Amino acid sequence: MTAPAVTASDDRDLAGSRYDDDGAPAGPDQLLPVSDARLVWATSDEPGRFAAAWWPRSIDAATELRMLLPAVNERLGRTASRVSLNIDAWSADQPRRLHLGDALVRLGWFRTLDPATVSIGHGGKDRLVLLVVPAESGRSAGTQVLRRLASSASWPDDAGEALDDPAVAEQLPTTKGTDQA
Secondary structure (H helix, E strand, C coil): CCCCCCEECHHHHHHHHEEEECCHHHEEHCCCCCCCCEEEEEECCCCCCCCEEEEECCCHHHHHHHHHHHHHHHHCCCCCEEEEEECCCCCCCCCCEEEEEEHHHHHHCCCCCCCCCCEECCCCEEEEEEEEEECCCCHHHHHHHHHHHHCCCCCCCCHHHHHCCCHHHHCCCCCCCCCCC
C-alpha cells in the first residue's frame, strides 16, 4: 500500500490537486482524520530535495510531532528515533525526548538548522528532511504553498525558494548565525 500523497485535515480540498501513485484522485478514504498533520509528500525521492512539506498548527513541537510522526513512521516503514529542529522556530518548551506509545523519540535542538526545516530519521539511516510552512501562516498562504508543492513534479532544494510566497516567507523566524538563503 502506498502512503497517501496528501494527508490533510481541514484542507481536504487539497486532495483534488494531487493524485496517488495509481493515477486516481486521492479520495477521502486516503486522508487522515482531522487530528492528524497537514502534510504533502514529494513525488520523487531526489537526493538533496525535501521529502515532504508540513504545515503545523502551532509552534508547540511536542504536540505537533505527535500528529506528524505516525505519518512519517508509515513512510519510513519503521519508527523514527530522532528529530532535529531549529531551536528558535518553536516554543520555549523544548523537550529532549518524546514518548509515542512504546517508542522513545530523541529531539535535538539546533540554531544552525534552517528554521523552515525538520529532519527526521531512524539512527543514521533514511533521514527525511521536511519543509516546514510556518504555523503562523494564514489559511490562504499555507494552503497555497501546500497546493503548489503538491502539483509540482520537482521540488526546490532550498526552503527560501520553496516558501517563495511573500505572505509565508516573511513569517519565517530570523536567527543569528543562520544563513537564510
